[in-house]
Amino acid sequence: MSLRIVVLAKQVPDTQNITGQAMNEDGTVNRAALPAVFNPEDLNALEEALRLRESHGGRVTVITMGPPAASQVLRESLYRGADETILLSDGPFAGADTLATSYALAMAVRRIGPYDLIFCGRQAIDGDTAQVGPQLAEKLGLPQITCVSRIDLVDDGSITATRSIEGGFETVRAPLPALLTITGEANDPRPPSSRLVMTYKHADAELHRPYDDSYLDPEDAGAEVCMIDRHGRPVCRARIVLWDIEAVEARRDQVGLRGSPTRVKKITSVQLFPGEAMMVEPTDEGVTALVRELTEEHILG
Amino acid sequence: MASTDGIGEVWVFVQVDNGCAAEVSLELLGRARELAAELRTTVGALLLGSRVTSLAEGLIQAGADSVYVADDGSLAPYLTQPYARVISQLIRERAPEIVLYGATTTGRDLAPRIASILRTGLTADCTDLRIGSHSTKEREYEQLLYQIRPAFGGNIIATIISPDHRPQMATVREGVFRLPVPDSRRRGKIVPVPVALPAEEFSVQVISRSLEEKKVDLKGASIIVTGGAGVGSKDGFALIRELADTLGGVAGATRAAVDAGWIGHEHQIGQTGTTVRPKLYIAAGVSGSVQHRAGMAESARILAIDTDPHAPIFSVAHYGIVGDLHEVIPRIIRAYRSKA
Numbered sequence: 001m002s003l004r005i006v007v008l009a010k011q012v013p014d015t016q017n018i019t020g021q022a023m024n025e026d027g028t029v030n031r032a033a034l035p036a037v038f039n040p041e042d043l044n045a046l047e048e049a050l051r052l053r054e055s056h057g058g059r060v061t062v063i064t065m066g067p068p069a070a071s072q073v074l075r076e077s078l079y080r081g082a083d084e085t086i087l088l089s090d091g092p093f094a095g096a097d098t099l100a101t102s103y104a105l106a107m108a109v110r111r112i113g114p115y116d117l118i119f120c121g122r123q124a125i126d127g128d129t130a131q132v133g134p135q136l137a138e139k140l141g142l143p144q145i146t147c148v149s150r151i152d153l154v155d156d157g158s159i160t161a162t163r164s165i166e167g168g169f170e171t172v173r174a175p176l177p178a179l180l181t182i183t184g185e186a187n188d189p190r191p192p193s194s195r196l197v198m199t200y201k202h203a204d205a206e207l208h209r210p211y212d213d214s215y216l217d218p219e220d221a222g223a224e225v226c227m228i229d230r231h232g233r234p235v236c237r238a239r240i241v242l243w244d245i246e247a248v249e250a251r252r253d254q255v256g257l258r259g260s261p262t263r264v265k266k267i268t269s270v271q272l273f274p275g276e277a278m279m280v281e282p283t284d285e286g287v288t289a290l291v292r293e294l295t296e297e298h299i300l301g
Numbered sequence: 302m303a304s305t306d307g308i309g310e311v312w313v314f315v316q317v318d319n320g321c322a323a324e325v326s327l328e329l330l331g332r333a334r335e336l337a338a339e340l341r342t343t344v345g346a347l348l349l350g351s352r353v354t355s356l357a358e359g360l361i362q363a364g365a366d367s368v369y370v371a372d373d374g375s376l377a378p379y380l381t382q383p384y385a386r387v388i389s390q391l392i393r394e395r396a397p398e399i400v401l402y403g404a405t406t407t408g409r410d411l412a413p414r415i416a417s418i419l420r421t422g423l424t425a426d427c428t429d430l431r432i433g434s435h436s437t438k439e440r441e442y443e444q445l446l447y448q449i450r451p452a453f454g455g456n457i458i459a460t461i462i463s464p465d466h467r468p469q470m471a472t473v474r475e476g477v478f479r480l481p482v483p484d485s486r487r488r489g490k491i492v493p494v495p496v497a498l499p500a501e502e503f504s505v506q507v508i509s510r511s512l513e514e515k516k517v518d519l520k521g522a523s524i525i526v527t528g529g530a531g532v533g534s535k536d537g538f539a540l541i542r543e544l545a546d547t548l549g550g551v552a553g554a555t556r557a558a559v560d561a562g563w564i565g566h567e568h569q570i571g572q573t574g575t576t577v578r579p580k581l582y583i584a585a586g587v588s589g590s591v592q593h594r595a596g597m598a599e600s601a602r603i604l605a606i607d608t609d610p611h612a613p614i615f616s617v618a619h620y621g622i623v624g625d626l627h628e629v630i631p632r633i634i635r636a637y638r639s640k641a
Contacts, residue, residue, distance in 0.1 A: 013453070015453050015456065097422070098413065098416075098423070099416060099417065099420065099421075099422065099423070102417060126452070126453055127425070127452055127453075128425065128426060128452070128572075128573065129413075129424075129425035129426070130409050130413070130425065131409075131412075131413035131416070131423060131425055132413075133413075134381070134410060134411075134413035134414045134417065135413045135414070135416060135417035136417075137414065137417075138385070138413075138414045138417035138418055139417055143381075143382065143504050143505045144381055144410070144414070145505070146381075146406070146409070146410045147406055147410070160508065163406075164406065164566070165406045165407070165510070165512075166318065166405055166406055166407075167512050167567070168510065168511050168512035169510070169511050170507060170509070170510045170511075171507075171508045171509045171510075172505055172506060172507050172508060173505070173506045173508055174504060174505045174506075175504050184560060260422075261420070261421050261422030261463050261465070261466035262422035262423075262424060262461050262462065262463050263435075263461070263462050263463070263464060264459055264460070264461060265435060265447065265460040265461065265462045266459070266460040267457050267458070267459050267460075268457065268458045268459075268460075269456065269457050277605065277615050277616075277618040277619060277620060277621035278619065278620050278621070279620075279621045279622070279623065280620055280621065280622045281622075282606075282622050282623065282624025282625075282628065282629050282632075283632075284632050284635070284636065286622070287622070287629065287632040287633050287636045288636040288639075288640075290604075290620060290622075290633075290636075291633065291636040291637050291640055292640065294581065294602070295640060299580050299581050299601070299602055300524075300548060300581065300637065301548075301549055
């Protein structure tokens with residue numbers, strides 16, 4: 001059986017590797033100076049999708065929502081073998097919380113027709129909320145399997161997956177279509193293919209409404225066959241399709257800041273400065289004196 | 302659910318693990334009690350499962366005024382959709398002001414689904430909850446729930462509100478609030494909730510579940526030795542464990558070390574792991590992100606060992622050693638063994 005898999009990816013500031021250049025003078029982080037990266041667990045989601053396509057056949061479609069620069073995660077997806085990519089980008093989408101994001105993504109997913117699976121990363125490193133996956137599943141009326149560390153089986157009409165739960169694992173089966181959120185434990189994502197980097201490094205988002213995937217059919221007049229896959233079949237050049245609010249027919253009062261129930265009341269930047277610790281020399285004498293002090297205070301037994 | 306008239310109850314979803322109420326749910330009942338006192342309202346506990354009614358008394362002792370019990374054979378084991386349907390239905394009927402969930406795998410699976418059904422706000426992984434006001438050009442808001450959490454890799458602390466939508470919902474990590482002392486004099490009422498769900502809500506089946514006994518008791522440990530990215534390798538963690546064993550403590554880890562696969566997730570300390578308050582906390586090769594500090598800053602004594610003198614961990618430490626943990630830790634082990 002061939003599988004149509006949708007992967008939802010997010011471009012995020014690289015909060016895991018903060019260097020001196022991204023610090024303000026007051027010891028807070030300059031968020032604007034952080035490099036933008038492919039959210040790590042979304043890469044795991046893409047990898048699971050690509051592996052299933054390799055074993056079952058089908059198509060992997062990657063959708064992201066964000067500013068125009070977010071097309072970079074779609075190029076990165078194409079470098080790894082995605083078949084089809086869509087950038088959801090428009091002013092009214094800006095400032096969305098997780099609920100408004102899930103609504104906009106649901107409207108985009110509905111456009112592309114029948115699908116078997118939706119994969120998201122479990123959570124994004126900028127907010128760590130893990131909310132958009134379940135919220136989207138509800139909007140689309142799909143069963144969800146969150147925190148998936150292994151996909152065991154996809155057979156006729158169902159998926160079996162193992163998820164991490166407190167203190168162990170649980171294996172569950174859901175009918176297709178279903179939404180899964182994938183953790184970093186699931187796989188090691190493949191690196192970009194140099195051949196695909198050459199093919200897509202200049203790819204840019206182009207507005208195409210309404211949805212039309214005929215360019216992915218090698219027989220179609222609009223298709224541009226750019227390579228032959230390892231089974232000898234022609235591969236059509238993918239596009240980065242740009243969709244605005246009109247393309248997905250989303251309601252303006254449900255997207256972006258307007259569609260978001262939550263508001264950020266206050267943000268306090270955390271100062272990363274040394275405080276009043278008593279410094280101990282890293283020598284045998286220093287360490288011995290410290291152990292003695294902690295023992296005298298009955299902190300060490 | 303846009304009504305903000307009158308103050309509804311403060312509710313806590315009670316997670317049932319192996320027939321017991323999860324600790325985080327009891328901690329939340331304790332906090333809900335305080336929030337409800339400030340709002341002059343009452344506390345409701347949501348108890349779902351099969352043969353769970355006997356747990357209701359303990360929830361009343363922990364702080365609930367009412368326990369809404371959906372006790373039905375179809376509600377065990379936990380499944381997202383049936384739970385989300387039952388709870389969102391009950392929320393629609395009784396219009397609580399606030400609903401809190403533990404930020405466990407279950408809570409984080411369930412709460413967003415309910416928020417999406419009700420189209421209300423939800424804040425993940427709060428490290429504090431308070432009541433406060435808010436004003437905009439259009440109107441003044443009183444008695445909102447301030448949902449306080451680190452974001453952006455812990456580099457900012459954000460206060461989130463949901464001014465116009467009810468209920469206000471948040472997930473909170475285990476260990477953030479103190480476990481309430483059970484009060485056997487408290488009285489409350491048990492409200493049975495009928496369960497009638499269509500078969501399509503049960504499309505997901507649990508095939509097997511393997512629970513390992515929790516071998517690591519971070520919350521109960523009086524000494525914790527935590528390794529971070531500076532440990533450098535899986536083999537490097539042997540040194541962390543050796544120091545922990547020598548001092549009679551338990552090995553902890555930062556998210557970076559867990560994500561790198563050097564040690565299991567059950568050892569993780571911080572906002573996305575366990576929150577701890579040991580007598581002595583030794584952080585080795587830990588830079589000290591806010592999320593990590595949120596999980597350990599209340600330790601009685603903190604010793605930080607790191608090569609970078611500007612690492613933020615030193616700002617919460619009582620003792621600091623600037624040096625390579627691979628050299629310093631063997632010295633501590635020697636000094637400890639030779640003191641006797």
